[in-house]
Amino acid sequence: MADEGFSDKNLTEGLVDPGQQARWFNRVREAHQAETAEDYVELIADLIEAQGEARVVDLANRFGVSHATVNKVIVRLNREGLVSNQPYRSLFLTETGKDLARRCKERHRVVLDFLLALGISPATAEADAEGVEHHVSEETLTAFRNFIARNR
Amino acid sequence: MADEGFSDKNLTEGLVDPGQQARWFNRVREAHQAETAEDYVELIADLIEAQGEARVVDLANRFGVSHATVNKVIVRLNREGLVSNQPYRSLFLTETGKDLARRCKERHRVVLDFLLALGISPATAEADAEGVEHHVSEETLTAFRNFIARNR
DNA sequence: AACAAAGTTTAGCCTTGGCAACAATTTGAA
DNA sequence: TTCAAATTGTTGCCAAGGCTAAACTTTGTT
Secondary structure (H helix, E strand, O other): OOOOOOOOOOOOOOOOOHHHHHOOOOOOOHHHHHHHHHHHHHHHHHHHHHOOEEEEHHHHHHHOOOOHHHHHHHHHHHHHEEEEEEOOEEEOOOOHHHHHHHHHHHHHHHHHHHHEEEEEEEEHHHHHHHHHHHOHHHHHHHHHHHHHHHOO | OOOOOOOOOOOOOOOOOHHHHHHHHHHHHHHHHHHHHHHHHHHHHHHHHHHEEOOHHHHHHHHOHHHHHHHHHHHHHHHHOOEOOOOOOOOEHHHHHHHHHHHHHHHHOOOOOOOOHHOOHHHHHHHHHHHHHHOOOOHHHHHHHHHHHHOO
């Protein structure tokens, strides 16, 4: 049944190396792991900057999830050393968390500005940037920056 | 404690509307839901085209996960009407599945070509495209196509 | 035909991130 | 001060997608 008419098992025209492809998908899975953490620290930093503090209820509102979900994630981020908080008090970022937030905001900025420079409407650019930002490499980010500079 | 020195609760400078932001994040979550299905039908279509058939073991190799994981996902895709298969036999796509695969491959092509046209190295372009493709809107895709055409 | 190898399925476990419902604490207003 | 409202935390549920180990089927060789 296998190879249906082919005698050469290595005849996999049009397909890349399996190991290579596996590494790509692995990278995407790792990005997904980090995504929640990145979104949370980024929003916490924004809220602290804009409102003086970040509360569970704010995060729940802005993410569009229940406060129970937010709380569960916060427990994890605390365990991982990104967030530091006391029971029933507002949320703070550790130094590591602040660092991550800074890098994420910068990356978000670049992706958003790039899409805008490309002529995408602001609403769509924001929506797309939110999903895309977690999956762009440094190399691509640099190319985005160059494009923005050229098209200013 | 709230608003720390602010008297106006609506003074949320620098932050977008919470409902708007919630919609963005919701869109990303929905994209994640669809991502696995899209990756699977795309790869199944590729394997059928290149090798005549798609088997669980091939998917496991190329995704870099165990065959048990692949099987579990296949059960779900079957339940959702994208994949049709008999026990211990190779995998097939339903018409719906073929349709989805076609659209995904086209989108992948556009994102990849766009990154290449931007000057990204092939290896990075492939890796980034794999993550980015699930998060680009039709509007952005159109802009990508235009850019590719202009820079051909 | 029999058997070993390869491939597939099943079972059981884990983590993440959803939810609702209920418990606990803090805050603000009478 | 007291008490209700708002906020936060806890518990228990679910689905998805990871894994290993073990059972089952198919395939190919001897």
